[in-house]
Amino acid sequence: MSEPVIAIVGAGAVGGLLGVLLNRSGTDVVAVARPATARRINADGLTLHSPHFGDQVGRLPAVTEIPVGARVIVATKAYALPGLTDALRRAQPAEVVSLLNGIEHMDVLRQAAPDARVAGATIAVESTRVGPTVIDHRSPFLRLTVPAAAESTGIVTAWTSAGLEVTVGGTEAEVLWSKLRFLAPMALLTSYWRLPIGAAREHDPALTTAVLAEVAQIATRDGVPSDPVQLARAIHALPDGMRSSLQNDLETGAATELDAIGGALLRRARHHGVPAPRVQELVGDLGSRGAP
Known part of the structure; x- marks a missing residue:
């Protein structure tokens, strides 16, 4: 057969x-x-x-x-x-x-x-x-x-x-979060600043640090312990010229995964009572640009 x-x-x-x-x-x-x-x-x-x-x-x-x-x-x-x-x-x-x-x-x-x-x-x-x-x-x-x-x-x-x-x-949750906790800050920062990751992560270091801390806390409360310092190392290891697909889709006016990435983060944050003001700021700004 x-x-x-x-x-x-x-x-x-x-x-x-x-x-x-x-x-x-x-x-x-x-x-x-x-x-x-x-x-x-x-x-x-x-x-x-x-x-x-x-x-x-x-x-x-x-x-x-x-x-x-x-x-x-x-x-x-x-x-x-x-x-x-x-x-x-x-x-x-x-x-x-x-x-x-x-x-x-x-x-x-x-x-x-x-x-x-x-x-x-x-x-x-x-x-x-x-x-x-x-x-x-x-x-x-x-x-x-x-x-x-x-x-x-x-x-x-x-x-x-x-x-x-x-x-x-x-586990499946660990695998999915292992990407989302890395992808989300990369996608949100490159899209927010309209810059490749190298310039985006350095444009406002305090914002980058805050976003990484919020993402790590959300993942941890969702059952996948995460360290913002390790996330920062991963983000800084990316090639400086790397762009995100969310960024590309926003720039071309295509449908985007903003809700699956940023929206999902905020829904898990609300579910666990985790404050995420900087993630909310970035998602809100990108949504106001017309991102579905």
């Missing part, structure tokens, strides 16, 4: 990158995309430009519906999740591994795929789709982190077999 196909929902900057790399390794993988995008992928393939993996064209097939029984990688933006639930129910997937930003989406996925093995994972990468079928992988790294309970899934096995950097360990 053949193994279920891996279906990547969202053939954009992250999903398309993973699709090309899995296809290159010989994995049976398909991209799930809107009809126009699926036609382009089937005609042209997915072109990847990467200083780390090299330039290449992935000839993976594209479909408009999730194949029934597939192993599903959810690689869309967080705001696209409500539009995916019916498709997941129809597909009755064997597995679902989410790469969505934030911490509030897992219950939705488990309700949409009640019989599937569902796990929340994270990816650290700077990747941008510069055309319908062209992906620019800009960071010298691609790091996937999955909870210990997901180690034996077919998706994680495929990632490892493809030679991708995969870290396994911890």
Whole structure:
């Protein structure tokens, strides 16, 4: 009996990158995309430009519906999740591994795929789709982190077999918070100051310190102990020119993940009675610029 196909929902900057790399390794993988995008992928393939993996064209097939029984990688933006639930129910997937930003989406996925093995994972990468079928992988790294309970899934096995950097360990909450507590200050500061992270973190050091302290306290009260000093080290280790996708989306007027990132932080802060005035200030300002 053949193994279920891996279906990547969202053939954009992250999903398309993973699709090309899995296809290159010989994995049976398909991209799930809107009809126009699926036609382009089937005609042209997915072109990847990467200083780390090299330039290449992935000839993976594209479909408009999730194949029934597939192993599903959810690689869309967080705001696209409500539009995916019916498709997941129809597909009755064997597995679902989410790469969505934030911490509030897992219950939705488990309700949409009640019989599937569902796990929340994270990816650290700077990747941008510069055309319908062209992906620019800009960071010298691609790091996937999955909870210990997901180690034996077919998706994680495929990632490892493809030679991708995969870290396994911890609970799902620890994995999701490990990214959010790092991503949130990076995304909020770069977007607020309209600057790459190097300049943004130094523009107002007191603000940066306060935001990191608030994020660390929220995560700690939510069950994942976090140290603002360690967060500061991680933020300062980033390449000075690195930008966030939230920043890019705001500048282009696209839909954003402000609610999944900043909104989620504030909701957890209110739930635990943690004051977060500086995070509120940044989220409020970005929301006033028209960010959904």
